[in-house]
Amino acid sequence: MMMKYYIKTFGCQMNERDSEKIESILQESGFEKSNLKEADVIIVNSCAVREKSEKKIFSEIGRIKNINKKAKVVAMGCVAQIYPEKLSKISDVVLGTTSIYDFKNFFNKDLRDFKAIFVSNQIINPDYIFGHLKKPTAYIDIIYGCNNFCTYCVVPYTRLREISRSYKNILQEINNVVENGAKEVILLGQNVNSYNFDGVNFIRLLEMINKIDKLKRIRFVTSHPKDFSEDLAIAMSQLDKVCEHLHLPLQSGSDRVLRLMRRKYTFKEFAKKVEYFRKYNPKGSITSDIIVGFPMETEDDFKQTIKALEEIKFDEIYSFKYSNRPFAKASLMPNQVSDEEKAKRLNIIQNLQSKISEQINKSYLNSEHEVLIESKAKISNQMQARTRTNKIVNIDNTYFNLKEGDIVNVKITKINKHSFNGEICIN
Ligand code: SF4
Numbered sequence: 001m002m003m004k005y006y007i008k009t010f011g012c013q014m015n016e017r018d019s020e021k022i023e024s025i026l027q028e029s030g031f032e033k034s035n036l037k038e039a040d041v042i043i044v045n046s047c048a049v050r051e052k053s054e055k056k057i058f059s060e061i062g063r064i065k066n067i068n069k070k071a072k073v074v075a076m077g078c079v080a081q082i083y084p085e086k087l088s089k090i091s092d093v094v095l096g097t098t099s100i101y102d103f104k105n106f107f108n109k110d111l112r113d114f115k116a117i118f119v120s121n122q123i124i125n126p127d128y129i130f131g132h133l134k135k136p137t138a139y140i141d142i143i144y145g146c147n148n149f150c151t152y153c154v155v156p157y158t159r160l161r162e163i164s165r166s167y168k169n170i171l172q173e174i175n176n177v178v179e180n181g182a183k184e185v186i187l188l189g190q191n192v193n194s195y196n197f198d199g200v201n202f203i204r205l206l207e208m209i210n211k212i213d214k215l216k217r218i219r220f221v222t223s224h225p226k227d228f229s230e231d232l233a234i235a236m237s238q239l240d241k242v243c244e245h246l247h248l249p250l251q252s253g254s255d256r257v258l259r260l261m262r263r264k265y266t267f268k269e270f271a272k273k274v275e276y277f278r279k280y281n282p283k284g285s286i287t288s289d290i291i292v293g294f295p296m297e298t299e300d301d302f303k304q305t306i307k308a309l310e311e312i313k314f315d316e317i318y319s320f321k322y323s324n325r326p327f328a329k330a331s332l333m334p335n336q337v338s339d340e341e342k343a344k345r346l347n348i349i350q351n352l353q354s355k356i357s358e359q360i361n362k363s364y365l366n367s368e369h370e371v372l373i374e375s376k377a378k379i380s381n382q383m384q385a386r387t388r389t390n391k392i393v394n395i396d397n398t399y400f401n402l403k404e405g406d407i408v409n410v411k412i413t414k415i416n417k418h419s420f421n422g423e424i425c426i427n
Helices: 013-028 051-067 078-082 084-088 100-106 167-179 202-210 230-238 255-260 267-280 299-312 339-362
Strands: 004-009 041-046 072-077 093-095 116-118 137-141 184-188 217-221 245-247 285-292 316-321 368-376 382-387 392-396 407-415 420-424
Touching: 004 013, 013 041, 013 072, 013 100, 013 137, 013 184, 041 051, 041 078, 051 072, 051 078, 072 078, 078 084, 084 093, 084 116, 093 100, 100 116, 137 167, 167 202, 184 202, 202 217, 202 230, 230 267, 255 299, 267 285, 267 299, 285 299, 285 339, 299 339, 316 339, 339 407, 368 392, 392 407
Parallel strands: 004 041, 041 072, 072 093, 093 116, 137 184, 184 217, 245 285, 285 316, 392 420
Antiparallel strands: 368 382, 368 407, 382 392, 407 420
Protein backbone atom coordinates (compact mmCIF):
# COMPACT_ATOMS: atom_id res chain seq x y z
CA MET A 1 0.00 0.00 0.00
CA MET A 2 1.25 3.47 -0.86
CA MET A 3 2.37 5.73 1.99
CA LYS A 4 0.50 9.02 2.23
CA TYR A 5 1.30 12.66 3.05
CA TYR A 6 -0.61 15.80 3.94
CA ILE A 7 0.80 19.35 3.86
CA LYS A 8 -0.52 22.48 5.54
CA THR A 9 1.18 25.71 4.48
CA PHE A 10 0.96 29.08 6.21
CA GLY A 11 2.45 32.30 4.84
CA CYS A 12 3.91 33.67 1.65
CA GLN A 13 4.82 32.38 -1.82
CA MET A 14 8.32 31.38 -0.62
CA ASN A 15 6.64 29.03 1.84
CA GLU A 16 4.34 27.71 -0.86
CA ARG A 17 7.41 26.96 -2.99
CA ASP A 18 9.20 25.29 -0.05
CA SER A 19 6.14 23.10 0.57
CA GLU A 20 6.16 22.16 -3.09
CA LYS A 21 9.83 21.17 -2.79
CA ILE A 22 8.93 18.85 0.10
CA GLU A 23 5.98 17.52 -1.87
CA SER A 24 8.27 16.69 -4.80
CA ILE A 25 10.68 14.85 -2.42
CA LEU A 26 7.77 12.84 -1.00
CA GLN A 27 6.35 12.01 -4.42
CA GLU A 28 9.79 10.97 -5.71
CA SER A 29 9.91 8.60 -2.72
CA GLY A 30 6.61 7.04 -3.75
CA PHE A 31 4.24 8.85 -1.35
CA GLU A 32 0.82 10.03 -2.47
CA LYS A 33 -1.20 13.05 -1.37
CA SER A 34 -4.02 12.34 1.05
CA ASN A 35 -6.18 13.93 3.69
CA LEU A 36 -5.12 14.68 7.26
CA LYS A 37 -6.76 11.58 8.79
CA GLU A 38 -5.07 9.04 6.53
CA ALA A 39 -1.61 10.58 6.17
CA ASP A 40 1.55 8.77 7.35
CA VAL A 41 3.59 11.98 7.23
CA ILE A 42 2.16 15.42 7.98
CA ILE A 43 4.09 18.59 7.15
CA VAL A 44 3.23 21.94 8.74
CA ASN A 45 5.02 24.83 7.05
CA SER A 46 5.04 27.85 9.36
CA CYS A 47 5.13 31.63 9.01
CA ALA A 48 6.77 33.99 11.52
CA VAL A 49 5.94 37.31 9.92
CA ARG A 50 3.42 38.22 12.64
CA GLU A 51 2.87 37.01 16.18
CA LYS A 52 -0.54 35.61 15.26
CA SER A 53 0.85 33.57 12.35
CA GLU A 54 3.73 32.32 14.52
CA LYS A 55 1.34 30.87 17.10
CA LYS A 56 -0.56 28.95 14.42
CA ILE A 57 2.04 26.21 14.02
CA PHE A 58 1.71 25.25 17.70
CA SER A 59 -2.08 25.14 17.62
CA GLU A 60 -2.08 23.39 14.24
CA ILE A 61 0.24 20.60 15.44
CA GLY A 62 -1.98 20.14 18.52
CA ARG A 63 -5.05 19.91 16.29
CA ILE A 64 -3.35 17.43 13.94
CA LYS A 65 -2.31 15.15 16.78
CA ASN A 66 -5.89 14.99 17.99
CA ILE A 67 -7.10 13.90 14.58
CA ASN A 68 -4.23 11.61 13.51
CA LYS A 69 -2.16 10.15 16.34
CA LYS A 70 -0.10 7.72 14.25
CA ALA A 71 1.37 10.15 11.68
CA LYS A 72 4.92 11.47 11.81
CA VAL A 73 4.93 15.27 12.00
CA VAL A 74 7.42 17.60 10.28
CA ALA A 75 7.46 21.20 11.56
CA MET A 76 9.11 23.39 8.96
CA GLY A 77 9.49 26.99 7.80
CA CYS A 78 10.32 30.29 9.45
CA VAL A 79 9.21 29.37 12.99
CA ALA A 80 11.20 26.12 12.76
CA GLN A 81 14.29 28.12 11.79
CA ILE A 82 14.15 30.30 14.93
CA TYR A 83 12.64 27.91 17.51
CA PRO A 84 13.92 24.40 16.60
CA GLU A 85 14.18 23.11 20.19
CA LYS A 86 10.68 24.25 21.14
CA LEU A 87 9.20 22.60 18.05
CA SER A 88 11.20 19.39 18.48
CA LYS A 89 9.16 18.75 21.66
CA ILE A 90 5.92 18.50 19.69
CA SER A 91 7.09 17.14 16.31
CA ASP A 92 9.27 14.34 14.91
CA VAL A 93 11.33 16.35 12.45
CA VAL A 94 12.14 20.06 12.58
CA LEU A 95 13.15 21.54 9.27
CA GLY A 96 14.46 25.11 9.00
CA THR A 97 14.19 27.24 5.87
CA THR A 98 17.87 26.57 5.16
CA SER A 99 17.86 22.80 5.11
CA ILE A 100 15.41 21.37 2.59
CA TYR A 101 18.32 19.81 0.69
CA ASP A 102 19.37 17.99 3.90
CA PHE A 103 15.83 16.69 4.29
CA LYS A 104 15.97 15.32 0.74
CA ASN A 105 19.03 13.25 1.62
CA PHE A 106 17.52 12.08 4.93
CA PHE A 107 14.06 11.14 3.73
CA ASN A 108 13.20 7.55 2.88
CA LYS A 109 10.19 5.28 3.20
CA ASP A 110 11.32 3.75 6.44
CA LEU A 111 9.77 6.02 9.05
CA ARG A 112 11.02 4.08 12.10
CA ASP A 113 13.98 6.45 12.68
CA PHE A 114 12.08 9.55 11.66
CA LYS A 115 13.50 11.92 14.28
CA ALA A 116 15.82 14.83 13.46
CA ILE A 117 16.43 18.58 13.57
CA PHE A 118 17.69 20.24 10.38
CA VAL A 119 18.53 23.89 10.94
CA SER A 120 21.65 25.58 9.64
CA ASN A 121 23.03 29.11 9.73
CA GLN A 122 23.53 28.99 5.96
CA ILE A 123 21.38 27.78 3.10
CA ILE A 124 22.39 24.27 2.12
CA ASN A 125 22.94 23.88 -1.63
CA PRO A 126 20.93 26.94 -2.79
CA ASP A 127 21.44 25.97 -6.42
CA TYR A 128 19.83 22.56 -6.22
CA ILE A 129 16.90 22.21 -8.64
CA PHE A 130 13.94 20.72 -6.76
CA GLY A 131 10.95 19.28 -8.59
CA HIS A 132 7.72 21.12 -9.34
CA LEU A 133 4.12 20.01 -9.40
CA LYS A 134 2.45 20.17 -12.79
CA LYS A 135 0.74 23.59 -12.85
CA PRO A 136 0.37 26.48 -15.36
CA THR A 137 2.31 28.79 -13.01
CA ALA A 138 5.60 27.82 -11.42
CA TYR A 139 7.35 29.57 -8.53
CA ILE A 140 11.09 29.93 -9.14
CA ASP A 141 13.45 31.05 -6.35
CA ILE A 142 16.05 33.44 -7.71
CA ILE A 143 17.45 34.95 -4.51
CA TYR A 144 17.19 33.77 -0.91
CA GLY A 145 17.35 35.85 2.27
CA CYS A 146 17.46 39.57 2.93
CA ASN A 147 20.14 42.09 3.94
CA ASN A 148 17.83 45.02 4.64
CA PHE A 149 16.97 44.56 8.32
CA CYS A 150 13.82 46.68 8.32
CA THR A 151 13.26 47.24 12.02
CA TYR A 152 9.88 45.41 12.14
CA CYS A 153 10.92 42.33 10.22
CA VAL A 154 12.06 38.87 11.30
CA VAL A 155 12.90 37.64 7.77
CA PRO A 156 16.67 38.34 7.88
CA TYR A 157 16.72 35.96 10.88
CA THR A 158 14.42 33.30 9.44
CA ARG A 159 15.72 33.34 5.86
CA LEU A 160 19.23 34.66 6.57
CA ARG A 161 21.42 36.84 4.33
CA GLU A 162 20.96 37.33 0.60
CA ILE A 163 22.29 34.70 -1.72
CA SER A 164 21.52 34.70 -5.46
CA ARG A 165 21.12 31.42 -7.31
CA SER A 166 23.17 30.75 -10.41
CA TYR A 167 21.35 32.08 -13.46
CA LYS A 168 22.25 28.90 -15.35
CA ASN A 169 20.34 26.83 -12.78
CA ILE A 170 17.43 29.27 -12.82
CA LEU A 171 17.23 29.02 -16.62
CA GLN A 172 17.53 25.23 -16.42
CA GLU A 173 14.74 25.06 -13.83
CA ILE A 174 12.49 27.29 -15.96
CA ASN A 175 13.18 25.15 -19.03
CA ASN A 176 12.21 22.09 -16.97
CA VAL A 177 8.89 23.55 -15.81
CA VAL A 178 8.04 24.82 -19.28
CA GLU A 179 8.68 21.36 -20.73
CA ASN A 180 6.34 20.09 -18.00
CA GLY A 181 3.55 22.42 -19.19
CA ALA A 182 4.01 25.65 -17.19
CA LYS A 183 3.16 28.83 -19.10
CA GLU A 184 4.12 31.37 -16.47
CA VAL A 185 6.85 31.76 -13.87
CA ILE A 186 6.80 33.87 -10.72
CA LEU A 187 10.36 34.77 -9.75
CA LEU A 188 10.69 34.78 -5.98
CA GLY A 189 12.93 36.71 -3.61
CA GLN A 190 12.59 39.00 -0.61
CA ASN A 191 14.20 41.62 -2.81
CA VAL A 192 14.45 40.46 -6.42
CA ASN A 193 16.11 43.73 -7.44
CA SER A 194 19.21 42.67 -5.49
CA TYR A 195 19.71 39.64 -7.73
CA ASN A 196 23.34 39.42 -8.81
CA PHE A 197 25.23 36.34 -9.87
CA ASP A 198 28.56 36.60 -11.69
CA GLY A 199 27.71 40.12 -12.87
CA VAL A 200 24.23 39.15 -14.12
CA ASN A 201 21.75 41.53 -12.50
CA PHE A 202 17.96 41.29 -12.30
CA ILE A 203 17.28 43.09 -15.58
CA ARG A 204 19.78 40.87 -17.43
CA LEU A 205 18.16 37.81 -15.84
CA LEU A 206 14.72 38.95 -17.04
CA GLU A 207 16.14 39.41 -20.55
CA MET A 208 17.50 35.86 -20.52
CA ILE A 209 14.23 34.38 -19.19
CA ASN A 210 12.22 36.37 -21.74
CA LYS A 211 13.99 34.41 -24.51
CA ILE A 212 12.72 31.01 -23.30
CA ASP A 213 10.61 29.81 -26.18
CA LYS A 214 7.50 28.16 -24.77
CA LEU A 215 7.29 30.43 -21.72
CA LYS A 216 4.47 32.97 -22.05
CA ARG A 217 4.54 35.11 -18.92
CA ILE A 218 6.99 36.32 -16.26
CA ARG A 219 6.03 37.83 -12.90
CA PHE A 220 8.16 38.63 -9.88
CA VAL A 221 7.82 39.43 -6.16
CA THR A 222 9.03 41.39 -4.23
CA SER A 223 10.73 44.61 -5.30
CA HIS A 224 12.19 46.79 -2.58
CA PRO A 225 11.24 50.39 -3.46
CA LYS A 226 14.75 51.67 -2.78
CA ASP A 227 16.10 49.36 -5.50
CA PHE A 228 13.33 49.68 -8.10
CA SER A 229 14.82 51.69 -10.97
CA GLU A 230 13.69 53.52 -14.08
CA ASP A 231 15.72 50.98 -16.07
CA LEU A 232 13.64 48.15 -14.60
CA ALA A 233 10.41 50.02 -15.44
CA ILE A 234 11.69 50.34 -19.03
CA ALA A 235 12.70 46.66 -19.15
CA MET A 236 9.22 45.67 -17.92
CA SER A 237 7.68 47.58 -20.82
CA GLN A 238 10.11 46.22 -23.43
CA LEU A 239 10.21 42.53 -22.47
CA ASP A 240 6.99 41.16 -23.91
CA LYS A 241 6.62 38.26 -21.44
CA VAL A 242 7.05 40.37 -18.30
CA CYS A 243 3.56 41.16 -16.97
CA GLU A 244 2.52 44.75 -16.24
CA HIS A 245 2.07 44.28 -12.51
CA LEU A 246 4.32 45.64 -9.81
CA HIS A 247 4.14 44.84 -6.12
CA LEU A 248 5.93 47.68 -4.34
CA PRO A 249 5.56 47.71 -0.54
CA LEU A 250 5.20 51.28 0.77
CA GLN A 251 4.53 50.33 4.46
CA SER A 252 3.88 53.94 5.59
CA GLY A 253 3.24 57.36 4.04
CA SER A 254 5.12 59.15 6.83
CA ASP A 255 8.83 59.86 6.28
CA ARG A 256 9.36 59.81 10.04
CA VAL A 257 7.89 56.29 10.31
CA LEU A 258 9.74 55.13 7.19
CA ARG A 259 12.97 56.27 8.86
CA LEU A 260 12.07 54.41 12.07
CA MET A 261 11.30 51.34 9.95
CA ARG A 262 14.69 51.74 8.23
CA ARG A 263 13.09 51.51 4.80
CA LYS A 264 15.74 53.77 3.19
CA TYR A 265 13.34 55.85 1.06
CA THR A 266 11.03 58.82 1.59
CA PHE A 267 7.45 58.95 0.37
CA LYS A 268 8.54 61.35 -2.38
CA GLU A 269 11.18 58.89 -3.58
CA PHE A 270 8.62 56.08 -3.49
CA ALA A 271 6.16 58.16 -5.54
CA LYS A 272 8.91 58.75 -8.11
CA LYS A 273 9.33 54.96 -8.55
CA VAL A 274 5.59 54.63 -9.10
CA GLU A 275 5.82 57.41 -11.67
CA TYR A 276 8.56 55.50 -13.55
CA PHE A 277 6.46 52.34 -13.60
CA ARG A 278 3.34 54.14 -14.80
CA LYS A 279 5.21 56.21 -17.40
CA TYR A 280 6.48 53.09 -19.21
CA ASN A 281 3.62 50.73 -18.29
CA PRO A 282 0.53 52.97 -18.51
CA LYS A 283 -1.90 50.05 -18.42
CA GLY A 284 -0.09 48.35 -15.54
CA SER A 285 -1.33 47.73 -12.00
CA ILE A 286 0.42 48.37 -8.69
CA THR A 287 -0.19 46.68 -5.36
CA SER A 288 1.44 47.41 -2.03
CA ASP A 289 1.82 46.51 1.66
CA ILE A 290 0.92 48.85 4.51
CA ILE A 291 1.63 48.48 8.23
CA VAL A 292 -0.47 50.53 10.66
CA GLY A 293 0.36 51.22 14.30
CA PHE A 294 4.14 51.01 14.04
CA PRO A 295 5.67 52.08 17.41
CA MET A 296 5.53 55.88 17.77
CA GLU A 297 3.18 56.24 14.76
CA THR A 298 1.18 59.36 15.65
CA GLU A 299 -2.21 60.41 14.37
CA ASP A 300 -0.40 62.77 12.02
CA ASP A 301 1.87 60.00 10.69
CA PHE A 302 -1.20 57.89 10.07
CA LYS A 303 -2.89 60.76 8.20
CA GLN A 304 0.12 60.84 5.89
CA THR A 305 -0.45 57.17 5.08
CA ILE A 306 -4.06 57.99 4.22
CA LYS A 307 -2.85 60.86 2.02
CA ALA A 308 -0.32 58.55 0.34
CA LEU A 309 -3.03 55.99 -0.50
CA GLU A 310 -5.25 58.75 -1.93
CA GLU A 311 -2.37 60.09 -3.97
CA ILE A 312 -0.87 56.87 -5.35
CA LYS A 313 -4.14 54.94 -5.78
CA PHE A 314 -2.85 51.38 -5.63
CA ASP A 315 -4.95 48.69 -7.26
CA GLU A 316 -4.88 46.74 -4.01
CA ILE A 317 -3.06 46.78 -0.69
CA TYR A 318 -2.24 44.08 1.83
CA SER A 319 -2.57 45.88 5.14
CA PHE A 320 -1.60 44.71 8.61
CA LYS A 321 -1.47 45.81 12.21
CA TYR A 322 2.14 46.16 13.38
CA SER A 323 3.21 43.15 15.46
CA ASN A 324 6.35 42.78 17.63
CA ARG A 325 8.71 40.15 16.20
CA PRO A 326 11.64 38.38 17.86
CA PHE A 327 15.07 39.91 17.04
CA ALA A 328 13.42 42.87 15.27
CA LYS A 329 14.55 46.25 16.64
CA ALA A 330 11.10 47.85 16.61
CA SER A 331 10.00 45.45 19.36
CA LEU A 332 12.21 47.43 21.74
CA MET A 333 10.93 50.85 20.66
CA PRO A 334 8.94 52.93 23.14
CA ASN A 335 5.39 54.22 22.65
CA GLN A 336 3.87 51.07 21.21
CA VAL A 337 0.43 51.82 19.75
CA SER A 338 -2.48 50.13 21.51
CA ASP A 339 -4.19 47.22 19.78
CA GLU A 340 -7.46 49.10 19.80
CA GLU A 341 -5.89 52.05 17.96
CA LYS A 342 -4.18 49.73 15.46
CA ALA A 343 -7.51 48.03 14.73
CA LYS A 344 -9.15 51.44 14.22
CA ARG A 345 -6.43 52.60 11.82
CA LEU A 346 -6.53 49.31 9.92
CA ASN A 347 -10.26 49.62 9.46
CA ILE A 348 -9.90 53.18 8.12
CA ILE A 349 -7.32 52.33 5.48
CA GLN A 350 -9.08 49.15 4.44
CA ASN A 351 -12.32 51.07 3.87
CA LEU A 352 -10.46 53.73 1.94
CA GLN A 353 -8.64 51.16 -0.20
CA SER A 354 -11.90 49.31 -0.95
CA LYS A 355 -13.26 52.50 -2.52
CA ILE A 356 -10.05 53.11 -4.50
CA SER A 357 -9.95 49.50 -5.72
CA GLU A 358 -13.61 49.65 -6.69
CA GLN A 359 -13.00 52.78 -8.77
CA ILE A 360 -9.99 51.26 -10.54
CA ASN A 361 -11.73 47.94 -11.14
CA LYS A 362 -14.77 49.67 -12.67
CA SER A 363 -12.52 50.96 -15.44
CA TYR A 364 -12.02 47.33 -16.53
CA LEU A 365 -15.70 46.88 -17.44
CA ASN A 366 -16.13 45.99 -21.15
CA SER A 367 -12.40 46.05 -21.81
CA GLU A 368 -10.55 43.10 -23.34
CA HIS A 369 -7.67 41.28 -21.67
CA GLU A 370 -5.39 38.35 -22.23
CA VAL A 371 -5.82 35.84 -19.40
CA LEU A 372 -4.07 32.66 -18.34
CA ILE A 373 -6.43 29.90 -17.17
CA GLU A 374 -5.15 28.81 -13.75
CA SER A 375 -7.70 26.38 -12.34
CA LYS A 376 -11.35 25.46 -12.00
CA ALA A 377 -13.32 28.24 -10.28
CA LYS A 378 -15.40 27.66 -7.16
CA ILE A 379 -18.61 27.89 -9.21
CA SER A 380 -19.17 24.83 -11.38
CA ASN A 381 -18.63 25.21 -15.15
CA GLN A 382 -16.40 28.23 -14.51
CA MET A 383 -12.64 28.49 -14.90
CA GLN A 384 -10.48 30.91 -12.94
CA ALA A 385 -7.99 32.99 -14.90
CA ARG A 386 -5.66 35.95 -14.34
CA THR A 387 -4.96 39.04 -16.41
CA ARG A 388 -1.41 40.25 -16.99
CA THR A 389 -2.26 42.99 -14.46
CA ASN A 390 -2.96 40.33 -11.80
CA LYS A 391 -6.78 40.56 -11.73
CA ILE A 392 -8.79 37.38 -11.24
CA VAL A 393 -11.39 36.66 -13.93
CA ASN A 394 -13.97 33.86 -13.76
CA ILE A 395 -15.06 32.58 -17.16
CA ASP A 396 -18.08 30.47 -17.98
CA ASN A 397 -16.82 27.26 -19.59
CA THR A 398 -20.18 25.63 -20.40
CA TYR A 399 -19.77 25.99 -24.16
CA PHE A 400 -15.99 25.90 -24.30
CA ASN A 401 -13.32 23.46 -23.37
CA LEU A 402 -10.91 25.70 -21.54
CA LYS A 403 -8.10 23.91 -19.75
CA GLU A 404 -5.52 24.96 -17.19
CA GLY A 405 -2.65 26.66 -19.01
CA ASP A 406 -4.73 28.00 -21.92
CA ILE A 407 -4.23 31.66 -22.78
CA VAL A 408 -7.28 33.40 -24.23
CA ASN A 409 -8.68 36.90 -24.66
CA VAL A 410 -11.72 37.83 -22.60
CA LYS A 411 -14.08 40.75 -22.33
CA ILE A 412 -14.80 41.82 -18.74
CA THR A 413 -18.56 41.69 -18.21
CA LYS A 414 -18.99 42.10 -14.45
CA ILE A 415 -16.98 43.61 -11.60
CA ASN A 416 -17.20 41.81 -8.24
CA LYS A 417 -15.49 42.79 -5.01
CA HIS A 418 -12.41 40.58 -5.45
CA SER A 419 -12.75 39.30 -9.00
CA PHE A 420 -14.27 39.91 -12.42
CA ASN A 421 -16.49 37.84 -14.67
CA GLY A 422 -15.46 37.61 -18.29
CA GLU A 423 -16.57 36.19 -21.63
CA ILE A 424 -14.28 34.72 -24.22
CA CYS A 425 -13.67 36.95 -27.24
CA ILE A 426 -14.41 34.72 -30.19
CA ASN A 427 -12.34 36.55 -32.81
S1 SF4 B 1 13.18 44.10 2.82
FE1 SF4 B 1 12.63 44.54 4.94
S2 SF4 B 1 10.49 43.80 5.07
FE2 SF4 B 1 11.36 42.85 3.26
S3 SF4 B 1 12.14 40.87 3.97
FE3 SF4 B 1 13.86 42.33 4.06
S4 SF4 B 1 13.85 43.09 6.17
FE4 SF4 B 1 11.84 42.12 5.81
